[in-house]
Amino acid sequence: MSHAPFIWAAYLIGVVVLLWCAVAPLVKRRSITRDIRRLIQIEERSVDSNT
Amino acid sequence: MNTTKKSKPRKNPVVMFIHKMGSPPWFYNFTGKFIPWLWLIFGALTIWGLYLGLVKAPADYQQGESVRIMYLHVPAAWMSLLIYSAMAVMGFIALVWRIRIMEILTMASAPIGAAFTIVTLTAGSLWGRPTWGTYWVWDARLTSELVLLFLYLGVIGLYNSIDEPRKAARAACLLALVGAVNLPIIHYSVKWWNTLHQGSSISLLGGSSIDASMLWPLLIMAVAGKFYYAANLLTRARVTLLEQDMRKGWVREILKEKN
Numbered sequence: 001m002s003h004a005p006f007i008w009a010a011y012l013i014g015v016v017v018l019l020w021c022a023v024a025p026l027v028k029r030r031s032i033t034r035d036i037r038r039l040i041q042i043e044e045r046s047v048d049s050n051t
Numbered sequence: 052m053n054t055t056k057k058s059k060p061r062k063n064p065v066v067m068f069i070h071k072m073g074s075p076p077w078f079y080n081f082t083g084k085f086i087p088w089l090w091l092i093f094g095a096l097t098i099w100g101l102y103l104g105l106v107k108a109p110a111d112y113q114q115g116e117s118v119r120i121m122y123l124h125v126p127a128a129w130m131s132l133l134i135y136s137a138m139a140v141m142g143f144i145a146l147v148w149r150i151r152i153m154e155i156l157t158m159a160s161a162p163i164g165a166a167f168t169i170v171t172l173t174a175g176s177l178w179g180r181p182t183w184g185t186y187w188v189w190d191a192r193l194t195s196e197l198v199l200l201f202l203y204l205g206v207i208g209l210y211n212s213i214d215e216p217r218k219a220a221r222a223a224c225l226l227a228l229v230g231a232v233n234l235p236i237i238h239y240s241v242k243w244w245n246t247l248h249q250g251s252s253i254s255l256l257g258g259s260s261i262d263a264s265m266l267w268p269l270l271i272m273a274v275a276g277k278f279y280y281a282a283n284l285l286t287r288a289r290v291t292l293l294e295q296d297m298r299k300g301w302v303r304e305i306l307k308e309k310n
Contacts, residue, residue, distance in 0.1 A: 007177075010120045010178065011120075013174070017169050018167075018170065021283060022279075024162070025287045029289075036302060037306065
């Protein structure tokens with residue numbers, strides 16, 4: 001039995017899982033930053049309309 | 052006449068540093084400086100470790116080429132235990148001293164620990180098929196490692212099921228602390244029970260039964276895992292701080308500075 005498919009599969013799964021685990025917080029940060037900027041814009045608009 | 056001057060009590064720099072780390076803006080700015088370096092060191096060590104493990108190290112005289120899975124499986128297994136231990140310690144500190152950063156760090160550790168446990172189980176399973184002739188057996192070591200994955204998922208699930216983040220973190224910290232009882236079971240399972248999983252080949256006190264050509268890539272990959280954890284943990288903690296403090300001034304100042 002060739003061991004190569006088992007070795008490649010193990011490393012491929014390892015890379016995918018650890019890469020996903022590293023990228024997930026970056027994606028979340030981008031969406032949170034967008035939310036905060038939107039919140040600031042809404043607040044600034046409401047301040048402008050009140051003055 | 053008394054000539055002795057009363058000097059101000061000097062504050063311990065370590066205590067001062069811990070106090071500073073408790074401040075969200077300081078933590079955010081301070082850790083942000085290190086994260087790129089941690090990723091860089093992780094990348095360099097991983098390339099070096101994989102080169103030694105996959106190219107330079109010989110095949111095992113019994114396991115053949117499948118021994119190369121060990122350079123992923125063993126460091127991942129060590130990380131799964133280390134991260135849970137760190138979670139238990141940080142969770143204890145968070146519960147006793149109510150330090151918010153500790154709650155955040157404990158919760159940020161759980162997905163990373165779960166990822167390493169998934170890698171451990173899948174790599175071990177793919178090693179088991181050519182070596183043992185099966186992907187899985189309900190062996191004490193394998194089962195207790197699977198329980199560890201369920202503990203990580205339980206901590207993540209409990210944290211996400213409660214709306215108020217601090218209350219959620221405290222409940223999940225308690226679960227992390229209780230689950231620590233599984234750690235010695237995993238470690239000693241190969242000694243306490245008659246298992247198919249092999250015993251430890253590496254001993255800190257000498258007497259390792261592994262050749263240096265295989266030991267070095269294993270140790271390098273293990274150190275690389277620590278840098279991955281540190282970089283990922285700090286990244287996740289910073290994101291959680293931004294999310295929880297999005298209505299606070301310091302977050303807005305940081306975003307304005309970036310514009």
